Amino acid sequence: MRQQIIxxxxxxxxxxxxxxxxxxxxxxLGLPVITSETHGMAQRGGTVISMVKVGGFRGPLIPxxxxxxxxxxxxxxxxxxxxxxxPGGVRVVNTQAPGAHLGLDALGAALGLGLKPVAANLVLxxxxxxxxxxxxxxxxxxxxxxxxxxxxxxxxxxLAFGAGEAAAREAGG
Amino acid sequence: xxxxxxxxxxxPPGLSERLLLGNEAxxxxxxxxxxxxxxxxxxxxxxxxxxxxxxxAHETGAEVHAEWSINEKVAFETALANSMCGRRSAVAMKQxxxxxxxxxxxxxxxxxxxGGFLVVAADDPGPHSSQTEQDSRLLALAAQVPVLDPMDxxxxxEMVHLGLQLSERYELPVMLRPxxxxxxxxQNVPLGEVRPLERPARFVRDPGRWAATPVxxxxxxxxxxxxxxxxxxxxxxxxxxxPGEGGRPEKCIVASGxxxxxxxxxxxxxxxxxxxxxxxxxxPFPLPRPWVEQVLGTYREILVLEEPGPVMELQxxxxxxxxxxxxxxxxxxxxxxxxxxxxxxxxxxMAAPEVPAPAAGGVRPTLCPGxxxxxxxxxxxxxxxxxxxxSDIGCYTLGINLGAVDTCHCMGxxxxxxxxxxxAYAAGGDFPPIVATxxxxxxxxxxxxxxxxxxxxxxxxxxxxxxxxxxxMTGHQPTPALGVTAQGRPATPVALPELVRAxxxxxxxxxxxxxxxxxxxxxxxxxxxxxxSEGGVAVLIARHPCLLTPEGRRQPRHRVxxxxxxxxxxxxxxxxxCRGLRWEEAEGRAAIDPVTCVGCGVCVHVCxxxxxxxxxxx
Ligand code: SF4
Ligand code: SF4
Numbered sequence: 001m002r003q004q005i006i007x008x009x010x011x012x013x014x015x016x017x018x019x020x021x022x023x024x025x026x027x028x029l030g031l032p033v034i035t036s037e038t039h040g041m042a043q044r045g046g047t048v049i050s051m052v053k054v055g056g057f058r059g060p061l062i063p064x065x066x067x068x069x070x071x072x073x074x075x076x077x078x079x080x081x082x083x084x085x086x087p088g089g090v091r092v093v094n095t096q097a098p099g100a101h102l103g104l105d106a107l108g109a110a111l112g113l114g115l116k117p118v119a120a121n122l123v124l125x126x127x128x129x130x131x132x133x134x135x136x137x138x139x140x141x142x143x144x145x146x147x148x149x150x151x152x153x154x155x156x157x158x159l160a161f162g163a164g165e166a167a168a169r170e171a172g173g
Numbered sequence: 174x175x176x177x178x179x180x181x182x183x184x185p186p187g188l189s190e191r192l193l194l195g196n197e198a199x200x201x202x203x204x205x206x207x208x209x210x211x212x213x214x215x216x217x218x219x220x221x222x223x224x225x226x227x228x229x230a231h232e233t234g235a236e237v238h239a240e241w242s243i244n245e246k247v248a249f250e251t252a253l254a255n256s257m258c259g260r261r262s263a264v265a266m267k268q269x270x271x272x273x274x275x276x277x278x279x280x281x282x283x284x285x286x287x288g289g290f291l292v293v294a295a296d297d298p299g300p301h302s303s304q305t306e307q308d309s310r311l312l313a314l315a316a317q318v319p320v321l322d323p324m325d326x327x328x329x330x331e332m333v334h335l336g337l338q339l340s341e342r343y344e345l346p347v348m349l350r351p352x353x354x355x356x357x358x359x360q361n362v363p364l365g366e367v368r369p370l371e372r373p374a375r376f377v378r379d380p381g382r383w384a385a386t387p388v389x390x391x392x393x394x395x396x397x398x399x400x401x402x403x404x405x406x407x408x409x410x411x412x413x414x415x416p417g418e419g420g421r422p423e424k425c426i427v428a429s430g431x432x433x434x435x436x437x438x439x440x441x442x443x444x445x446x447x448x449x450x451x452x453x454x455x456x457p458f459p460l461p462r463p464w465v466e467q468v469l470g471t472y473r474e475i476l477v478l479e480e481p482g483p484v485m486e487l488q489x490x491x492x493x494x495x496x497x498x499x500x501x502x503x504x505x506x507x508x509x510x511x512x513x514x515x516x517x518x519x520x521x522x523m524a525a526p527e528v529p530a531p532a533a534g535g536v537r538p539t540l541c542p543g544x545x546x547x548x549x550x551x552x553x554x555x556x557x558x559x560x561x562x563x564s565d566i567g568c569y570t571l572g573i574n575l576g577a578v579d580t581c582h583c584m585g586x587x588x589x590x591x592x593x594x595x596x597a598y599a600a601g602g603d604f605p606p607i608v609a610t611x612x613x614x615x616x617x618x619x620x621x622x623x624x625x626x627x628x629x630x631x632x633x634x635x636x637x638x639x640x641x642x643x644x645x646m647t648g649h650q651p652t653p654a655l656g657v658t659a660q661g662r663p664a665t666p667v668a669l670p671e672l673v674r675a676x677x678x679x680x681x682x683x684x685x686x687x688x689x690x691x692x693x694x695x696x697x698x699x700x701x702x703x704x705x706s707e708g709g710v711a712v713l714i715a716r717h718p719c720l721l722t723p724e725g726r727r728q729p730r731h732r733v734x735x736x737x738x739x740x741x742x743x744x745x746x747x748x749x750x751c752r753g754l755r756w757e758e759a760e761g762r763a764a765i766d767p768v769t770c771v772g773c774g775v776c777v778h779v780c781x782x783x784x785x786x787x788x789x790x791x
Pocket of ligand 2: 543770772774775776
């Protein structure tokens, strides 16, 4: 299995954590993985991008137009990073706006559950997994979250992830 | 199509793997290899290395002294002495940190080391988070220090072990030079056993070496030269050869670091994997002479891919080499997959892949909502519209968005520049208000000598130390004020106010950074002091804990709202730039964004119409 995924967000939103969960999921499946993430100044609220390459890749960066999947934690980021996704690839977007993507108001869903805004990421991840566009199934990611999240956040994280999955089921995928 | 030699190697049997950041792999390997002292100063992209040393020592029970030193020079010298006692040592920093440590670095090559000594200098091609795009390998070349250039976290881990062995074999410091794409890549990395080295400190006195005077240095320089020649000839460091299918016998590619990894990926992407001879260099300096001659004798065109500077290219010479200097590779900048795709296609005579427009747009970074720095910058700008504002390096460089940062040069420079601005203007008579800003960590790092110098030479300016009680930008490392080390052990705190007074400063005020009216009053008072007959440097310590620290999160909160009184002037959005405030198009006025606002209440002081209200609790 080979898959290239970009995660596009705004610094401090949790793109790095999401990237890590995807990397850990590959580890659980015994797949080689290399990811790249943004640190430093851009983490203070600037536009950031992370990349995940599963399978036999050498370098961590994905070229423009080559990603199979894009997870967009912020709708506005489509304009900036949308082109990383290859023709025929899938964009999963935290947005209410319609378009050529799989959209979900993940922030609204997180806040609706009484969770912190940062939980929107896990909602979106659960949604992407539920829609079957990722290299791994939702149960693998749920296991990663169970293993890696500190006890005091675990329940909320799984709640958010499950909400995304449920939304995917509703959307029929 | 994909040849087995290009695939990622599987984990060695018996060792488990973990998903590790390049910096974590390096830190972990330092502990595995028996390093007993590791010192660092944080800076992107090197910041996570020392924390990983601490974590690995904690996890494995290894005895390590790990410290956040006050700056890179001090870190280097401290670790060097541990090596002089026969113990393995390491120092980690970003590339510009190596400038700070250049003095001991250059001499360490001559005098050599005893216990293995690894100098980790992380480069930032791009640059993404640095004030220059310099190549630490060029400093290694200038200092005559061998340098290892890992292509990914797995190899960085391996090179820590090999580098320390190399260092011990030749009694030389060895540089490990990862780049951002190695430091901040995560990969499945094998874990190794910790092999504790029972090496009690044993310093062998030898003043002819450790205190070498020029007469001895001459001799040591010869010895350094001989060591490098011997080391360059080691078979295990010969470039890794990935032979092509023979269709292009006159061409080869020579690549190192992350550029080599991305070049291999892009060759596959172009459908050209394995079509051309490929040399992957792991030690770009010193290149083995016989190999250089063989390559120059075999190929008519040699494409050299390296980041960010031309280190291998310099050693291979001009003529047959296609690289950064000859123009086939862009002269600077990161060798991203897109750039490499273009370069490789051109070199192999293939159709170049479509060149995308660089991703433009997006939002710029800004101080966090509720950051204590924001109000201070706002107050500076409001109080001294004609002021000159030299600043420094940290989150607070983002004060540039608020029009209160005019310069940012290098660690500590803001204070010296403020003095220089004063002397420049004073020569003509009157001088404008000059207000330097510096963070607490940067002040400890390089601000103290600058402040002493300014006081001594009777410069007149205001210095605002933005004290958020941490090194925020790089991930919240403790400063010397806190009394706790990198390993969470008690330390002797060195407090800012005493330090400032000891520098000879006669005007010192401390203030809560959120208290805008008081900040403004003190700024005016400080300006009067500067201009008085006995005036000099006036220092203001503006305190508020960084909001991303536990202390910052404990701060009292307010319920804040924008009332009907908002006249829609947008002053709070434009001059204050807090993402907790947003523009409501429909109502034509500002509003609080309840998701991002942290309720600090500072914007209450900013609205000229008094339309922002705050009540305690929230
Ligand atoms: S991380 Fe801390 S110091 Fe940096 S901008 Fe945010 S609140 Fe301010
Ligand atoms: S209270 Fe005002 S200044 Fe503070 S975070 Fe909210 S909007 Fe920003």
